[in-house]
Amino acid sequence: MRTTRADPQPADFTDVRATNLAVVLRHLRANGPSSRASIAASTGLNKATVSSLTGSLIEQRLLRETGLSGNRIGRPGTALALDGSAYAAIGLQVAADRLTALAVDFAGDQLLLWHRQFDGGPAGTGPGRAVSEVAALAQRAASRVRQQGRQVLGLTVAVPGLVEESGTxxxxxxxxxxxxxxxGLLAGSLRQPGLDxxxxNHAGLAAVAELRHGGHPDLTYVTGAAGVEAGIVTDGRLLQGSRGFTGQIGRFSLGPAGSPTLADLAGVExxxxxxxxxxxxxSLTDLTPAVEQVATLARSGDPDVLAALRDxxxxxxxxxxxxxxxxxxxxIVLGDHYAALAEWILPAAxxxxxxxxxxxxxGGARLTVSTLxxxxxxxGGAVSHLDRVDTGTLPASP
Amino acid sequence: MRTTRADPQPADFTDVRATNLAVVLRHLRANGPSSRASIAASTGLNKATVSSLTGSLIEQRLLRETGLSGNRIGRPGTALALDGSAYAAIGLQVAADRLTALAVDFAGDQLLLWHRQFDGGPAGTGPGRAVSEVAALAQRAASRVRQQGRQVLGLTVAVPGLVEESGTxxxxxxxxxxxxxxxGLLAGSLRQPGLDxxxxNHAGLAAVAELRHGGHPDLTYVTGAAGVEAGIVTDGRLLQGSRGFTGQIGRFSLGPAGSPTLADLAGVExxxxxxxxxxxxxSLTDLTPAVEQVATLARSGDPDVLAALRDxxxxxxxxxxxxxxxxxxxxIVLGDHYAALAEWILPAAxxxxxxxxxxxxxGGARLTVSTLxxxxxxxGGAVSHLDRVDTGTLPASP
Structure with a gap:
């Protein structure tokens, strides 16, 4: 939702409660199991408020009581933890050479990670067939999660290129x-009206994942897997621009008109x-084995390969x-295949x-390597749905 | 203040009141004088809350009652308006060729606009002397505003280049x-401990001014007055990055190493x-007359000048x-001297x-010309202090 300066929203007590629910969830997300007393002490909320908030969250099965209290404040043995048993979120990743499906539960634990070979490039089967394959994989992942008794909070698909907020x-x-x-095509094919x-864009979602996994609130994730794209997080929020068309650094030409672009010069392919x-x-339907071969040759000291990596x-x-x-x-986080080749790429970069x-x-920018x-x-697609809950938008009943 | 994901702040009723004070102030900023009933109807706040909030704001002399109610909701003749009589804010702008001081009252009306010739370039008198001149001008502007019976909410200085959040x-x-x-030098020289x-950066502040004067929440302001710099507003907020060093597009080189930069190729000088x-x-101590001369030659059809503008x-x-x-x-807003030359620059750009x-x-970007x-x-430096009040941080007593 966009806030324009002329149209601020008044605050009411629903907002206060949502904000405070978010404070409790994010405290537990950051600090692990904690007692009610320790939540109150750390957040500045009073104990009665913490009891009321955690009561609602337990009722919604977002929190559970656990014996594993790691601290001495409050009665021993009555810590609260994020509950992974009731909800899950799904992320799909579409690349020219493969599809990936990943699901996490609400506690952030990975429930599944599937890869499928895919011929989705411009010379491939075209969007119609590709969308069917994406939908089928989404359907299977959602079914698996539901068989485990979990409600699907939402499903986000990561694609390279320009994606509108509407999902086109x-x-x-x-x-x-x-x-x-x-x-629209996925929603039609999945036929689950309530499903979010x-x-x-894939780089933006990868940046969201980095942020959630201990990343700095001003981080940029760079992928070279398909062209060169950046996901820019600034002050803890993903830079969206007016239509979501951000981070297209691969488009830059470093010379006069007609010169190769940054994607031509610095891309992985x-x-x-x-x-x-x-x-x-x-045969380049899957870059991963080729990238591994490049790394092997670099390790053996092949001068041409080393020169190509340095360039x-x-x-x-x-x-x-x-x-x-x-x-x-x-x-600045070097992602995906850049990470596998960072040993040789990073110094020159x-x-x-x-x-x-x-x-x-x-400007203080530290160049690092993704571990994701x-x-x-x-x-990132999956955890973006956990983020929504963590900011106080609790899931509706199934 | 930076919000990190692991350290959310709980909401309390002080926050609710600050948010709602901001809603009332921004409603009046956007819509002009309005009755209490019409504020309630437009914002969704109940009438008792609006009465309490506006009572505080009148007491603080941020609002005043006026007979000029433009609408028929509520008792006729009891509209509320922003009160410009008690507070003012000051902006200073430092360029290589001149200093500018500007003050506005809380209602946004301009109280003063002064220009001073200045020899602040690298070949000029150096920072020591320059800072003294800036401080003297700031002192005079603050004195003038106080002589008019207004408290100074704050003073912000706009400079080209990289400025840290600390003001270095x-x-x-x-x-x-x-x-x-x-x-630090200004604060020492002004000797007014309470003064904010x-x-x-000058491009960032100009972008803030554009945003406040009807600009879109995703706007970028571009200045060519000293190098080429951009002020980037995204989702209604100025992009600050980790240290405030954003918008340096003039640095880009469009060719191989050693090629001219964008500032060399597209700057005004x-x-x-x-x-x-x-x-x-x-003699280039003040670009303005030279820019006017370029415009005159372009208007007369001088082919070399037209070619230079097109380039x-x-x-x-x-x-x-x-x-x-x-x-x-x-x-995208073309600012300062670009605006004076937009007729010839804009089509090619x-x-x-x-x-x-x-x-x-x-990506939907409309290229427009600044009218500021x-x-x-x-x-922008002056109104940034009004923005602080409009977001609910009311001024402390003098």
């Missing part, structure tokens, strides 16, 4: 899609094609400097980042 | 300053030097595309913006 994929060069109403279905010249381009790092660093000059992140940023020391793996965007 | 100018190439603790003094080759560079527009459009691809603004943005139609003049940043 406006343009996805890696998938060859334009104007695909993915959310969303579609969003161009790197693989250069580092493995004998590689059959047609990729230099160009990437120039792109990261654009980000540092414009949005001044505290942390860090040096070019510093050289091309106006502020000393790259190739499914960070799927994870 | 980390690096200002146009002024030749680095690590100047402008806020701040320093911020390089344009003037190219369009007016006989112009003595040493500037093309390069600027490439820079704006970086912004559109990364932050997806709804509106709009065309390059669209051509270089991945999203169709530049050369002192938009000073205005």
């Amino acid at each position: 994929v406006r343009l996805s060069p890696p998938l060859g899609w334009s104007d695909v109403d993915l959310r 279905v969303a579609v969003a 161009p790197l693989v094609r250069r580092a493995l010249p004998g590689f059959d381009p047609e 990729t790092g230099c160009h990437l660093g120039q792109g990261l400097a654009l980000l540092a000059n414009l949005v001044n992140p505290e942390v 860090a040096s070019e980042l510093a050289r091309n940023t106006l502020a000393p020391d790259a 793996g190739l499914h960070a965007a799927a994870l | 100018v980390r690096l200002s190439p146009p002024l030749g300053w680095s690590d100047v603790d402008l806020r 003094v701040a320093v911020a 390089p344009l003037v030097r190219r369009a007016l080759p006989g112009f003595d560079p040493e 500037t527009g093309c390069h600027l459009g490439q820079g704006l595309a970086l912004l559109a691809n990364l932050v997806n603004p709804e509106v 709009a065309s390059e913006l669209a051509r270089n943005t991945l999203a169709p139609d530049a 003049g050369l002192h938009a940043a000073a205005l």
Whole structure:
């Protein structure tokens, strides 16, 4: 929801309660099992309020009592913890070469992680068939979660490219899609009227996952898996712009008109094609084994491969400097395949980042490597539904 | 103040009251004089709450009763309006060629607008002397406002370049300053312990002014007065990054290492030097007359001047595309000298913006021209203190 300056909303006591429910949930999310007394002491809420709030949350099966109180404030043995038994959230990740489905319960524990080979590129089967495959996978993941007795809080699909807030994929060069109403098609195919279905850019969702897993509130996640895209979190919130079309750094051309773009110079697929010249381009349906081969050759000291990695790092660093000059992140996270190759890419990238940023020391930006793996965007899609609950929007009854 | 995810603040009834005070103030800011009944009807607050809130605001001299009720709800003749008589806010703008001071009262009416010639560039008198001149002007503006019986809510100084949240100018190439603790020096020199003094980037403050004067919550303001810098407002808030070092688009190089930067290619001073080759560079202490001369020559159809303007527009459009691809603004506002030359710059800039943005139609970005003049940043500095009150932080007693 967008707030415009001329149209502020009055606060009422429902807001106060929602805010305080959020305070309790986020305290437990950050600190693990805690007693009511320790929640009150840490949050500044009084004990009666904490009892009332936690009572509602237990009734809704978002919290449970546990014997595992780790501290001495309050009666021993009556700690509260997030309850993973009643709710789950699902993230799907669509790439040109594979589909990923991931589900977590409300406590954040992973319930499933599935990969499916997929031929979703521009030369593939086209959006119609691809959407059916995505819908089928979503359906199977939702069924599995429900068989375990959990209500699905929501499902978010991560795709590369430009995605409107409505869930229409406006343009996805890696998938060859334009104007695909993915959310509408999925909702129609899933036939579960109450289910919250969303579609969003994969880099933005990966940034949300990084933020939730201990990331800094000013972080930018960079993926080179399909072009080069960035997910920009600023002051703890994902930068959405007016229509959601943010983070397209791969589009930048570093030379005169017609020059190669940053995606051409610093993307992972161009790197693989250069580092493995004998590689059959047609066989590039899954980048992961090729990236592993590049890493193996680099480890063995292959000079051409090392030069290709260094070049990729230099160009990437120039792109990261654009980000540092414009949005001044505290942390830049190299994601997915970049993470697997970081040992060779990062030094050159860090040096070019510093050289091309106006502020000393790259404006304080630390260049780090994601530990969330190739499914960070799927994870971000799932946890975005936990975030909604954590900010005080409790789930409706099934 | 930064909110991190792990440390949410509980809500209490003080927050509710502050939020509702803000709702009333912002309703009156947006809609002009209104009766209590009409405020209640428009905001959803009940009448007793509105009476209590407006009572406090009248007591604090932020509102006054007026006979000029424009609507028929409630007793005729008892409308409330923002009261400009008790408080004022001051903005100062530091450029290489001049100082500007501007003050507004709490109702937003301009109380003073002063310009002073200034030799603040790298070849000028250096930060020590320059800071004294800024402090003297601030002192005079504050005295004038106080002589009129108004309490100064705060004073913000706008400078080009990188400014830390603490008010230290980390690096200002146009002024030749680095690590100047402008806020500390000013506060020491003004000797008014209670006075809220701040320093911020000029493009960011100009964006705040645009937002307040009817701007879209996703707007980017671009200035070419000293290098090329952008103030980025997203979802109604100024993008600050981790240290405030945002919007440095002039730093981008559009070619290989060593190539000219966007500031070299699209800045106003390089344009003037190219369009007016006989112009003595040493006389460029004030760009405004030179910009007027360029406009006069363009109006007379001078082909070299028209070509220089078109070139500037093309390069600027490439820079704006970086912004559109990364932050997806709804509106891009060409500020200060660009506004005076927009007739010739804007068509080429709009065309390059669209051509270089991945999203169709530049992601919806409309390219517009500022109407706030050369002192938009000073205005932004002043109104930022009104914004604080409008969000519910009422002024302390003098």
